[in-house]
Amino acid sequence: MIRTPLRLRRVLAAAGAVVAASLVLAGCASGSGSPSSSSSGSSDGAFPVSITTALGTTKIESQPKRVVALGWGDAETALELGVQPVGASDWLAFGGDGVGPWLKGAYTKSPKIIQTLEPSYEDILKLKPDVILDVKSSGDKDRYAKLSAIAPTVAIPKGGENYLASTQQQTTMIAKALGKETEGKKLLSDLDDAYAAARKAHPEFEGKSAVVGAYSSEGFGAYASTDSRSTFMRNLGFTIPKAIDEQAGKAFSVHLSDENLDLLNADLTLILPIYVDASKAEADPLFQKVPSVEAGHSIVFDDADVSSAFSMGTTAAIEWALEKLPDEFQAKLG
Numbered sequence: 001m002i003r004t005p006l007r008l009r010r011v012l013a014a015a016g017a018v019v020a021a022s023l024v025l026a027g028c029a030s031g032s033g034s035p036s037s038s039s040s041g042s043s044d045g046a047f048p049v050s051i052t053t054a055l056g057t058t059k060i061e062s063q064p065k066r067v068v069a070l071g072w073g074d075a076e077t078a079l080e081l082g083v084q085p086v087g088a089s090d091w092l093a094f095g096g097d098g099v100g101p102w103l104k105g106a107y108t109k110s111p112k113i114i115q116t117l118e119p120s121y122e123d124i125l126k127l128k129p130d131v132i133l134d135v136k137s138s139g140d141k142d143r144y145a146k147l148s149a150i151a152p153t154v155a156i157p158k159g160g161e162n163y164l165a166s167t168q169q170q171t172t173m174i175a176k177a178l179g180k181e182t183e184g185k186k187l188l189s190d191l192d193d194a195y196a197a198a199r200k201a202h203p204e205f206e207g208k209s210a211v212v213g214a215y216s217s218e219g220f221g222a223y224a225s226t227d228s229r230s231t232f233m234r235n236l237g238f239t240i241p242k243a244i245d246e247q248a249g250k251a252f253s254v255h256l257s258d259e260n261l262d263l264l265n266a267d268l269t270l271i272l273p274i275y276v277d278a279s280k281a282e283a284d285p286l287f288q289k290v291p292s293v294e295a296g297h298s299i300v301f302d303d304a305d306v307s308s309a310f311s312m313g314t315t316a317a318i319e320w321a322l323e324k325l326p327d328e329f330q331a332k333l334g
Helices: 005-021 074-080 121-126 141-148 167-177 181-201 228-234 242-248 258-264 278-282 304-312 315-324 326-333
Strands: 049-053 056-060 067-069 087-089 112-114 131-133 210-216 219-223 253-256 268-273 298-300
Touching (some): 049 167, 067 074, 074 087, 167 181, 210 228, 210 258, 219 242, 228 304, 268 326, 304 315
Parallel strands (some): 067 087, 067 131, 087 112
Antiparallel strands (some): 210 219
């Protein structure tokens, strides 16, 4: 199973509606939901809107027709809202249109793929964007200044850390920028329902500890509780050991030396391989000595799509993961 048909139908239907209307209704209210306090519009979908970010306030005068999505998962969020970016970054090297299998076929016209860490500002300029989405990104001031010189740019959330925009922040900010606040609220409501259904099906998760780790050519690491991967687990009822956050500080992850590999110990230990074979992580002798691993309460994912779903943190990726993983977690908990 690659994608929930209902969600894909919703994405394609929303995109089709935009094309069919030829944006005639741009700027009109798209629903009865009220705008957030940072929007200067009087109703959902009304423009202009102002969005407060960590790097300043971005004002968008009219409903964008040409969107460039550069942040991690920003393009997926736009697609979920029924908007097809003309340019997008492929952070996880999916190839093709730069989206995960959960949104395969969502584009009717492929976007221009823009590099991630060092985007080509010339390529972005050629796309003539009305707005640039850089929500789940580095928060680099120079990058923001260069992008803002091209088009209004929605940067990382105010008070947020680099690459740590939550699913709610990312969805809410992008929905506001695109005049799709009602649709954004629906995405988040559907996600809440999916989490609630998973918790109801697996009450045994409540209060259990979980660590989401990674393994790369540099060794093991673990993700802080504020990272989307750990948030996924927390929303299922798991807790993240405080020691991980203490080690990570303001970063979204922490590198684990051989001496502190026991920080991976929990009721459930998950490892996401990064550009290495899962078998290499599993065979590591020190990893095998972590108590939860010795007891059989660990999973080293050998499915790249699962690792990507964890890492992306968009509503579509999370719902796809919720269909696949909770039963596997239950089996490993015993």
